Amino acid sequence: MALNQKKILIVGGLAAGPSAAAKAKRTNPNADITLFEATDTVSYAICEAPFAVGGVIEDEKKLVIFSPEKLQEEKGITVKTLHHVEKILTSDHKIIVRDLRSHRMVEFEYGKLIIATGAAPRRLNIGGENGRNVFYIKTREDTLNIIACLQTEQPKQAVIIGAGFVGLEMAEAFRSRGIDVTLIERISHPLEGFEQETREQVLRELLDNDVHFVPFTTVDAFQQDNTGKVRHVITNRGSFECDIVILSLDVEPNINLAKEAKIRIGSTGAIVTDERQQTNIDDIYAAGDCCEVKNIVSGKPMYIPMATIASRTGSVAGENAAGGRAVFKGAIRAGAVKLFGLEIAQVGLGSEEARQYGFQVISELVTSTSKVSMMPDSEKIVIKLIVDRRTQKLLGANLFGGNGCVLRANILGVAIQHNMTVDDISHFDLIYSPPFSPLWDPILLAANKAKKNLNLNPKLKI
């Protein structure tokens, strides 16, 4: 049984899986670790795909962080690509795997199993979606196909569906290549879940950069020509011509394998684990985009498919599977996107979301500058603080504008994660140096203004 316990199998090779494998090996160098991946690629930097498409990263091959061979040689992991895990036999501690080359089914025994099956891009399931110029952004194949399409077909007009992070990054990537971009969104503004002020600024930035933003629009069909290329995107607001289509909707956790094995699925639709990333089934861990995590601010489970969380939960699962005692304490949700000249960041809860969780939400919006305003490259920074009136704690923040929004968002993120009040933040001893910040950093201005306007700290009068 000792040997058995050291045999660690991992299902999924994009982000959480390789992270788990590497950490397990570091934790116990004697562990026998095998990673199964259904595609031919592991450890791929899919978040960088828009930058490879836009040409910021010239060589797409750099996105392959570890080839299967390198993961094997440098980290001591057995890697089986083009292997699809079909079933978990929990009582036998076995998995059944289909070799996609030979189509043979093989059984593998595990001491510990880590499920890192990730997420799949949501599809519209409408006619024409299989067109050969319709792309998702989820795998290396997607990235390579888009780049190939740019090179061989030189598209003039792109339609992007879904104005989240990836949709915005792809809009910039295509504009930087001189391609007309129409960005179709189901709701009124880009970046659902961000604050209204942020979303309006993002919309302005899109318009300033000649992106045609089409709100309140749903796609009914993709009209293909006789070569199988989509030429028109048919919506409730008319038809849009295109040479290339990007579907950048949200993602859905891949849970079928887990569900069939009676692994518990949470209210969010993703796998439930404890803070050691253990599922409800003995010796089975899960990590990455197939799992829900604890939202530190609300205390509730939340589905946050982000690379940071994937690699961290992967690392925790790997360490624990190899006999360590690591914990993932949860996430505040911290995200950012660059859009042309604009930095945009969100940490913690949005104000609507916070209200839904039952907080008494008050908020404060402050406009400041990235550095002393007399410095020639000083840029505008807007901060919105979202505060719980009862506890005076910071629940969330949006930042947008010039240089330093994103790193400043992290400062507020730490405050959120550590339960700080607006008063705590107003006492932060932050750096002042003319090339980097104004005398009162925007964060201090925001906290002080919130204290004053929200009567968070009533004054004693004489």
Next chain:
Amino acid sequence: MALNQKKILIVGGLAAGPSAAAKAKRTNPNADITLFEATDTVSYAICEAPFAVGGVIEDEKKLVIFSPEKLQEEKGITVKTLHHVEKILTSDHKIIVRDLRSHRMVEFEYGKLIIATGAAPRRLNIGGENGRNVFYIKTREDTLNIIACLQTEQPKQAVIIGAGFVGLEMAEAFRSRGIDVTLIERISHPLEGFEQETREQVLRELLDNDVHFVPFTTVDAFQQDNTGKVRHVITNRGSFECDIVILSLDVEPNINLAKEAKIRIGSTGAIVTDERQQTNIDDIYAAGDCCEVKNIVSGKPMYIPMATIASRTGSVAGENAAGGRAVFKGAIRAGAVKLFGLEIAQVGLGSEEARQYGFQVISELVTSTSKVSMMPDSEKIVIKLIVDRRTQKLLGANLFGGNGCVLRANILGVAIQHNMTVDDISHFDLIYSPPFSPLWDPILLAANKAKKNLNLNPKLKI
């Protein structure tokens, strides 16, 4: 007596004084506030002086944040420039002031008095120091004189004495104007109190930008020509030719006025206050560079003459003098400087200093990148964490390298200020987005490496 209580006098108009005046007026719009300043300038952005000298800020007038008239009109403060406060009669609640225009002495009665006398640049007190091309960087007059000297005399060679923040910024300012720079320093490296690794990189950056750095050197005399200009700086390591000399040594608190009034002076040589900025004498507050403050990390008083602390303690003193209840909880000491292409930041204690305070210091140095390394403008970032072995708390950090060092230093500063351990930091939910950070932010890498190498979190083995 009610009227008397609302009469607030403020001594000193550079940073803490105007901050106190403005905050007092906001706290109690009926307060009668008079600010005395011995020069003809108030509210001057002296930290920006090197950038005005270097031409980054083209118009020096922008450094005047508030003219006396503007402070009077917009903030409702009576401003008396060219008025030198000579004496405090504490039992009479009066001050004696010399009008430097008329040379008359006038008495003013106060309800509350705020001392914001600031600091003076340390002088060498050696022959020739009064040369007409020898400058300090402390007042508007200094800035204007340096700019005038550049314009009229077009110096080719500068000698800067003292390689602290201002000395480094002035070296860059002169180099950007094509002036040869010799930087003389008493000790081995620039930036005393920073970590050795940081100081070595700073030295490299100076050499890479053709600054002649002369370590272990003390100045014996300034040799003037017959026009009163210093032509040679005579040191223990020979003589250095020059057309202009900058003395950028440390500063000393201006405490004579307070001392004579029996206001308590601390072990640091600066004025002692409580956390409401009250001195030991009834109705007298003090703020800014003439005061010591509590160092949050050591719990001990420390002299930290910084603009952030001046404006914050000024604000606290002003609010309290006007009847409010503000507190200044202390400082961690957070500073940064840009030197050519290098960002350099320090938060909290240095390792030597921490040892002197009795901490069991252990440290970890991590080299990472400002963003995903495959992004073309990714830059190297080095972080040194200084940790107390007993409590595993972060005591201090140095960061140097490319874009984002300074704002990342603030993230660690918040951790220091809030007593966090290295393990706490390793759980930070920080943003990942390719244009802004690597998947594991340098801060997380540093915390994780420290946990591992310093055995801060012993693993449970099976």
